[in-house]
Structures are given as C-alpha cells and as structure tokens.
Amino acid sequence: MTANGKHVVKKQTERWIERGLALSALITMLTTAGIIWILASESWEFFKEVSIIDFLTDTQWTPLFVDKHYGILPLLTGTLLTTLIAILTALPLGIVIAVYLSEYASQGFRRAIKPALEILAAVPTVVYGFFALTVVTPFLQNFIPGLSTFNALSAGIVMGIMIIPLISSLSEDALYAVPRSLREASFGMGANRFQTGFRVVVPAASSGILVSVILAISRAIGETMVVAVAAGQQPNLTFDPRQAVETITTYIVQVSLGDVQHNSLEYRTIFAAGITLFLFTFALNHISFRLKKRYQEQYE
Amino acid sequence: MSRLRTNRIIDSGFRYLGIAATFFGLVILALFILNILQQGLGRIDGAFLTSLPSRRASRAGILTAWTGTAWILFLTALIAIPLGVAAGIYLEEYGKKNRLARIVEINIANLAGVPSILYGLLGLEVFVRAMRMGSSLLAGACTLSLLILPVIIVATREAIRAVPNTLREASYGMGATRWQTIWYQVLPAASGGILTGVILALSRAIGETAPLIVIGALAYVPFVARSPMDEFTVLPMQIFNWISRPQQAFLVNGAAAIIILLAITFCMNGIAVYLRNRWQKKINW
Numbered sequence: 001m002t003a004n005g006k007h008v009v010k011k012q013t014e015r016w017i018e019r020g021l022a023l024s025a026l027i028t029m030l031t032t033a034g035i036i037w038i039l040a041s042e043s044w045e046f047f048k049e050v051s052i053i054d055f056l057t058d059t060q061w062t063p064l065f066v067d068k069h070y071g072i073l074p075l076l077t078g079t080l081l082t083t084l085i086a087i088l089t090a091l092p093l094g095i096v097i098a099v100y101l102s103e104y105a106s107q108g109f110r111r112a113i114k115p116a117l118e119i120l121a122a123v124p125t126v127v128y129g130f131f132a133l134t135v136v137t138p139f140l141q142n143f144i145p146g147l148s149t150f151n152a153l154s155a156g157i158v159m160g161i162m163i164i165p166l167i168s169s170l171s172e173d174a175l176y177a178v179p180r181s182l183r184e185a186s187f188g189m190g191a192n193r194f195q196t197g198f199r200v201v202v203p204a205a206s207s208g209i210l211v212s213v214i215l216a217i218s219r220a221i222g223e224t225m226v227v228a229v230a231a232g233q234q235p236n237l238t239f240d241p242r243q244a245v246e247t248i249t250t251y252i253v254q255v256s257l258g259d260v261q262h263n264s265l266e267y268r269t270i271f272a273a274g275i276t277l278f279l280f281t282f283a284l285n286h287i288s289f290r291l292k293k294r295y296q297e298q299y300e
Numbered sequence: 301m302s303r304l305r306t307n308r309i310i311d312s313g314f315r316y317l318g319i320a321a322t323f324f325g326l327v328i329l330a331l332f333i334l335n336i337l338q339q340g341l342g343r344i345d346g347a348f349l350t351s352l353p354s355r356r357a358s359r360a361g362i363l364t365a366w367t368g369t370a371w372i373l374f375l376t377a378l379i380a381i382p383l384g385v386a387a388g389i390y391l392e393e394y395g396k397k398n399r400l401a402r403i404v405e406i407n408i409a410n411l412a413g414v415p416s417i418l419y420g421l422l423g424l425e426v427f428v429r430a431m432r433m434g435s436s437l438l439a440g441a442c443t444l445s446l447l448i449l450p451v452i453i454v455a456t457r458e459a460i461r462a463v464p465n466t467l468r469e470a471s472y473g474m475g476a477t478r479w480q481t482i483w484y485q486v487l488p489a490a491s492g493g494i495l496t497g498v499i500l501a502l503s504r505a506i507g508e509t510a511p512l513i514v515i516g517a518l519a520y521v522p523f524v525a526r527s528p529m530d531e532f533t534v535l536p537m538q539i540f541n542w543i544s545r546p547q548q549a550f551l552v553n554g555a556a557a558i559i560i561l562l563a564i565t566f567c568m569n570g571i572a573v574y575l576r577n578r579w580q581k582k583i584n585w
Contacts (some may be wrong), residue, residue, distance in 0.1 A: 007534035008420075010477060013479070014477055017479050018390075018394055018479075020386065021386045021387070021389055021390035021394060022390050022394070022395070022400075022575060024382075024383045024384075025387040025388065025390045025391055025395070025400075025401075025404050025453075026404075027383060027446075027449065028387065028404060028407055028408050028411060028449060028450065028453070029403070029404060029407055031411060031446050031449070032407050032410065032411060033424070033428060034422050035414065035418055035419075035421070038421060038422055038425045038426070039418070039421065047332070051400070059474050067422075070454065070490055093321050093324060093325070096314075096317060096318055096321040097318065097321045097322050099314075099318065099323060100314070100315070100318025100319070101318075101319075101322070104314070104315055105318070113322060115573055116326060117322070117325065117326070118569075119326070119329065119566075120325050120326070121330070122328060122503065122504075122507075122566075123507075123562065123565065124506075124507030124508075124509070124536055124561060124562075124565060125507070125510075126507075126509045126510070126536045126539050126540050126543075127507075127539070127558050127561065127562065129540075129543070130336075130539070130543050130554060130555070130558060131332045131335075131545065134335075134339075134543075134551060135331075135332060135335055142468060155323070161325050163326075164325045169519050175342050178539060179499055192311040193306065193311055193314075194307070194310050194311040194314045195307065195311075197314075215413070216494070218412075218413055219367070219563070222414075222415025222416070222417065222418075223415075224416070224417045224509070224510035225509050225510060225536075225540065228510075228540075229540065229543060229544065247332060249415065249510065250509075252417055252420075252421070252514060253510065253513050255515045256420075256513050256516065257519075259495070260572050262429070270421065270514075271421065273400040274417075274418055274421050275416075275505055276415070277415060277418065278415075278418055281413055281414065281415055282410070282413075282414075284413075285409075285410055285413035286410075289406070289409060289410070
C-alpha cells in the first residue's frame with residue numbers, strides 16, 4: 001500500500017469511529033423518545049376505553065376489583081401527601097445545613113462532611129423502606145394513637161431524610177456562589193453571621209435554593225420503594241397522614257407483581273399512571289432547568 | 301444593648317443548630333444500621349449465603365439473589381460503560397459546538413430526573429416484549445444501563461474536560477490523529493475520573509428495585525442463573541419480598557440480606573471516593 005493509500009484508510013477509520021461515538025450519544029435521545037412514545041401510545045389505548053374526565057374526577061381507583069373505577073385522584077393525593085411530608089422534613093434541615101456549611105463551618109469541615117452526607121443518598125431505597133416500616137412506624141406509634149402499620153407519615157419522614165443531601169448540597173452550592181462583596185458589605189454594616197446569612201445571602205441565592213427544592217419534590221414524587229414498603233397499597237382519598245395511602249409508583253409496583261394479562265385494560269392502567277407521573281416530574285425538572293439557567297447567567 | 305446580646309445569642313445558637321442539623325441525618329442512619337445489625341447479623345452464616353430461597357424462613361438463603369446481583373453488575377457494566385464513555389467522548393471532544401450536542405445535553409439533564417420506575421416501563425415494552433428477551437438478566441441489565449447512562453456520560457465529560465489542552469496539542473504535533481490522541485492521551489489521563497463515575501453509577505444500579513419489578517424480575521427463583529437469558533432475582537428484590545411479609549422470621553432474613561447489600565454499596569462508594577481523592581491529588585497540571 002502506498003503512503004497515500006494508508007492515509008485514506010486512516011481517514012476513513014477516523015470517520016467511522018466518530019459515527020460510532022455519535023450513535024452512542026444518540027441512545028440517550030432514543031431513551032427519552034422511547035419513554036414518551038410508550039407512555040403516550042399505551043395511554044392512548046387506555047383513554048379509548050376510559051374517558052379522561054372520569055380519570056381526572058372519579059374519586060375511586062379500583063381497576064383490579066370487580067366494580068371498576070379509574071379515578072387517579074386517590075393515587076395523586078397519596079403521592080402528594082407523602083411528598084409534602086418528605087419536603088417538610090427535608091427543607092428546614094437542608095436549609096439550616098446549607099447556611100451552616102457555607103457561612104459558619106471551616107473549609108476543612110465543609111470538605112469532609114459533604115461526601116459523608118452523600119451516604120444518605122447512596123443507601124438503596126428499599127433499605128429506607130425497611131427502616132420506615134420496622135423502626136419509624138413502631139416508634140411513632142408510641143406518640144400518635146391511631147397510626148396504622150402502613151402510613152403516609154413514616155414513609156414521608158424517611159423519604160425526607162433520604163433527600164436531605166439533595167437540598168443541602170445544591171443549596172449550599174448556590175449560597176457559596178454569592179459574591180463575597182455582599183457579605184462584606186453586610187458585615188460592614190454591623191450585621192453578624194446569622195443576620196448576613198439569612199437576610200443577605202439566602203435571599204441572593206433564593207433561585208438556586210428553589211431549584212434544589214423543586215428537584216427534591218420531583219425526586220420524592222418518583223420515589224417508589226420507600227412508599228411501596230411502608231405507606232401501604234390501598235388507594236385512599238385522604239390527607240390524614242396516619243392512614244395507609246397508595247402512590248402512583250406503588251400502584252405500578254402492585255400491578256407488576258401480580259399477573260395481569262398483557263394488552264388488557266388493567267395492564268394499560270400502569271401506563272396511564274406512568275404518564276401522569278412523567279408529566280409531573282417533567283414539568284418540575286423543566287422549571288428547575290429554566291431557573292438554573294437564569295441564575296447562572298446572573299452571576300457570570 | 302440587650303438587642304445586641306439577643307442577636308449574639310442567636311448567632312452562636314445557630315452554630316449549634318447547624319452542627320445538630322448536619323449530623324441529624326447521619327445519626328439517624330447510624331441508628332438504623334445498628335438496629336439492622338442487631339436484627340440480622342446473627343442470621344448471616346455460610347448456609348444463608350449458599351441456600352436457595354425457601355418457603356420456610358429458617359431454611360431460606362440468598363444464593364440466587366447475590367448471584368443475580370453479580371450477573372446484573374457484570375452485564376450492566378459491559379453494556380453501560382462502553383456506551384456511556386463513548387457518548388461522553390463524542391459530546392466533549394467532537395460535538396462541542398454543534399446543535400445536536402446541545403440538545404443531547406439538555407436531554408441528559410432531563411433524563412436524570414425521570415423516575416427510575418418509568419425506565420422499568422420502557423424496559424418492559426422494548427426489551428421484554430418487543431425484543432423478546434423475556435424477563436431475563438439481559439433485559440434487566442439493558443434497562444439499568446439506560447438508567448445509569450446519564451451518570452456515566454456526565455462523569456466522563458467532566459473527567460475529559462479536566463485534561464489540559466497542551467496534552468492534545470503535543471499529541472497532534474507528533475502527527476497523531478484525533479482518535480489516536482483521544483485513545484492514547486486523553487482517555488488515560490481522564491481514566492481516574494471516569495472510573496469514579498462508573499463505580500458510583502454501578503453502585504446505584506445494584507440498589508435499584510423498582511425498574512426490575514416492572515420488567516418482571518421474580519421474587520422467587522429456585523435456581524442459579526447460568527446464562528444472560530435466564531430469569532433472575534437480585535438482592536433488593538429478595539429484600540423487598542421478605543420485608544413485605546408479616547412474619548418476624550422473614551423480617552430477620554430481610555435485615556440479614558440488607559447487611560450484605562449495604563456492605564456491597566458502601567464498599568463501592570468507598571472505592572469511588574478513594575479514587576476521586578487520589579485522582580484529584582495527582583493532577584496538578
């Protein structure tokens with residue numbers, strides 16, 4: 001082969017490699033497209049048989065019973081209730097941690113504690129479910145009469161502990177990014193660290209903190225194993241945290257564990273539930289993405 | 301004067317509140333783990349690791365579960381690492397400025413926020429049904445690969461971005477092609493960061509339960525999987541199955557299996573953190 005021929009072969013190989021790499025990158029696009037296509041097409045079949053008005057307004061969800069109702073509301077309230085409890089647990093702790101780490105703690109402590117907090121997020125979620133069921137519920141039953149074995153409260157609290165690092169870490173990044181000059185001006189006016197932290201730095205970083213909270217909400221809505229183990233499997237239109245509830249994710253698990261015929265209406269209910277879940281989390285992620293872009297532009 | 305004092309008390313009080321809040325989650329987790337060790341440690345012995353599942357709690361073991369987890373770890377690594385690293389290389393080295401790369405980037409950010417159970421629905425329709433893999437190890441590994449792909453891609457990109465341009469320029473100056481530069485210079489220099497991301501991603505895949513339930517992984521598998529096309533169970537599935545039962549003896553089994561799962565997860569995370577620290581110290585470009 002001539003030197004020139006070798007050069008041509010080399011160039012072609014390079015081109016093929018580039019194509020292969022691009023194809024790998026495209027797989028992520030296909031994944032998104034696949035999820036949307038599957039949820040949409042199976043839900044389309046579902047809504048041919050069940051009117052969307054019933055789906056949104058009926059107060060019962062009993063697709064697996066003889067008397068069938070297809071109202072998503074009980075699953076939605078179950079999801080929102082556990083999510084609300086999780087956020088109420090994680091938000092105050094997460095913000096206090098973030099302000100403490102960014103305004104009070106030493107650099108060394110900061111650097112050591114951040115990976116340690118990440119451990120909370122690394123524990124498999126089924127393990128958290130076990131904690132909620134066997135530790136937190138019996139413990140809370142000492143103080144709260146009428147707390148059933150499966151309940152929204154312990155599942156929510158444990159889920160909250162699980163998402164603390166999500167809020168604390170992202171919020172702390174946002175606080176840390178606030179320019180020093182703002183703090184110095186505040187100290188110069190005689191404010192102490194606490195006042196500077198909560199009246200100057202937190203407001204300046206508010207959009208970053210908001211992003212962390214929105215992502216945490218999205219995470220809690222999509223969380224499956226904690227609620228499947230500890231919150232129960234009965235669709236229940238209630239806002240009483242002592243009762244058992246079923247979330248959208250738990251319902252999908254429940255159907256998957258049973259043997260439901262493929263292509264039956266019961267089978268399609270999990271896709272109708274899935275698309276509801278997808279729309280919620282997608283909207284939240286989109287809002288957070290937008291917010292993040294905006295505040296990043298502000299500082300740069 | 302008293303106002304100033306109140307402010308001072310609040311200020312120093314918050315320091316303690318901050319420390320308390322920082323350690324709150326960790327202390328709770330430590331208590332949980334102690335509780336689990338107390339419940340389950342006595343249950344772990346040779347027979348527990350080498351027995352098949354059983355209807356009787358005292359005879360049940362996790363042989364099929366941990367071999368299933370090992371299979372899933374191996375297959376997922378085999379699928380997800382090449383794809384994720386390749387995608388990361390493309391986005392960072394080739395497609396930096398074009399529109400496709402920008403869309404892919406936004407898309408990856410979005411994918412990272414999709415609940416894992418929805419990947420299960422995707423796997424069920426695409427791998428289990430359309431591609432006729434059935435509820436096999438392969439279908440499970442494919443599903444989990446898609447789930448962790450964004451993590452690997454992001455880690456690869458960050459590691460590659462940290463490689464200084466002088467290295468690339470020196471390589472081009474010696475007459476190397478673009479791919480030769482990437483393969484012989486950029487990838488070795490970025491390998492520490494990539495490896496850290498890969499281990500963290502795989503540790504996440506091992507702990508996942510929901511998507512595998514959806515694709516039809518079984519809770520009761522009375523044999524050890526021999527090929528990627530076999531049906532399977534994994535540790536988190538076995539744990540979920542046991543702790544969903546009312547009998548105390550199965551809860552103890554669950555606690556014992558959780559100890560094994562946590563040991564694996566913490567080991568992998570520990571290795572990842574160690575590698576990250578070493579890698580960060582080493583580079584002083």
